[in-house]
Amino acid sequence: MRSSYCENSNFSHGPPRLIVVCDDPKVPAELTPKRVLRGMLARGSGYGIAPPTWTLGKQERRADRPREVKKASRQVQKRLRKKRFCNAESLRLAAKLSRCDRRHRCFSAACPQCARALQRVLVRILAPFLKERVGAELWGTLSIILPPTDPDAEIDFAAERERYQTVLRRAGFTLGVFGLDCTFNEDWRDLNPPKKPFLPHACVHLHGFAPIEDIEAALPLLKKLVLATEAVPRPFHHSAFDAAVKGVAYNFKPSFERRQTIEQFDPRRAKLVRNTRHRPQLTVEQQIRAVRALDQAGLNGRIILLGVHFEIVPTARARTNPQT
Numbered sequence: 001m002r003s004s005y006c007e008n009s010n011f012s013h014g015p016p017r018l019i020v021v022c023d024d025p026k027v028p029a030e031l032t033p034k035r036v037l038r039g040m041l042a043r044g045s046g047y048g049i050a051p052p053t054w055t056l057g058k059q060e061r062r063a064d065r066p067r068e069v070k071k072a073s074r075q076v077q078k079r080l081r082k083k084r085f086c087n088a089e090s091l092r093l094a095a096k097l098s099r100c101d102r103r104h105r106c107f108s109a110a111c112p113q114c115a116r117a118l119q120r121v122l123v124r125i126l127a128p129f130l131k132e133r134v135g136a137e138l139w140g141t142l143s144i145i146l147p148p149t150d151p152d153a154e155i156d157f158a159a160e161r162e163r164y165q166t167v168l169r170r171a172g173f174t175l176g177v178f179g180l181d182c183t184f185n186e187d188w189r190d191l192n193p194p195k196k197p198f199l200p201h202a203c204v205h206l207h208g209f210a211p212i213e214d215i216e217a218a219l220p221l222l223k224k225l226v227l228a229t230e231a232v233p234r235p236f237h238h239s240a241f242d243a244a245v246k247g248v249a250y251n252f253k254p255s256f257e258r259r260q261t262i263e264q265f266d267p268r269r270a271k272l273v274r275n276t277r278h279r280p281q282l283t284v285e286q287q288i289r290a291v292r293a294l295d296q297a298g299l300n301g302r303i304i305l306l307g308v309h310f311e312i313v314p315t316a317r318a319r320t321n322p323q324t
């Protein structure tokens with residue numbers, strides 16, 4: 001059942017004709033059909049430098065442009081062809097990425113060009129939607145980190161998506177926009193027995209936005225459902241959300257990072273304390289694992305929409321049905 005329409009009017013110069021449709025809250029979340037996202041990318045949406053634009057990190061670095069992303073794609077292809085990791089699957093993926101250009105897009109979530117375009121399409125449609133919602137009610141950000149089922153296993157976004165969707169549903173969420181991110185966690189602490197550092201592992205975690213009332217109501221259940229571990233002492237976090245484009249973009253970022261747990265001397269407390277440092281550049285092995293998983297996941301594999309879904313409609317229909 002459809003309860004309302006929200007058009008992406010802020011960024012609707014010409015096509016795209018993608019809208020966010022609010023569902024009946026009782027309808028369970030469905031996987032966003034690949035054809036919807038592929039349809040947008042096939043029109044060339046997201047590949048250029050048209051708005052929206054945003055900055056990255058505390059240094060306010062500008063987001064990558066097409067030329068830089070092509071360079072990143074060539075680096076991924078080179079790594080996929082490295083002797084140590086080379087197999088038929090890697091070569092197939094490298095060839096697929098190398099053929100991606102404006103005449104023939106590869107539509108792989110592992111392709112830096114297509115992943116950037118997908119992020120921009122999602123920001124273009126979701127930023128105005130979230131801004132509208134945040135204008136009407138208080139929304140917050142929520143991040144959840146579930147412990148990995150098997151640190152040595154390949155990254156499986158489909159299985160992780162199911163796990164997180166189950167937690168969200170059991171915690172009572174019926175409305176929200178979420179994305180799956182992945183970090184490669186490493187323990188660099190020099191611990192003395194019996195304390196042992198945790199094993200390096202890929203950690204898929206959830207980040208997204210939901211009404212603050214729902215987040216606060218879910219906290220007691222989340223405390224029972226998501227337990228702290230040595231690797232993840234704070235498995236969930238929430239804060240206020242201002243619907244800034246930068247925040248929405250972060251939710252669907254196309255690249256992953258290394259997260260290193262270290263010990264640092266805290267002069268105020270006069271002792272070593274746990275801290276985390278972030279390294280944006282993955283090792284060759286980590287990047288190969290990431291791109292294989294992304295290609296497997298597809299364009300829709302890291303998106304979780306609760307209570308809303310996307311539809312491509314003719315522009316005229318989007319303009320004439322603002323509310324139903």
Ligand SMILES: [Zn+2]
Pocket residue numbers: 097100105106107108111112113114115
């Ligand atoms: Zn591509």
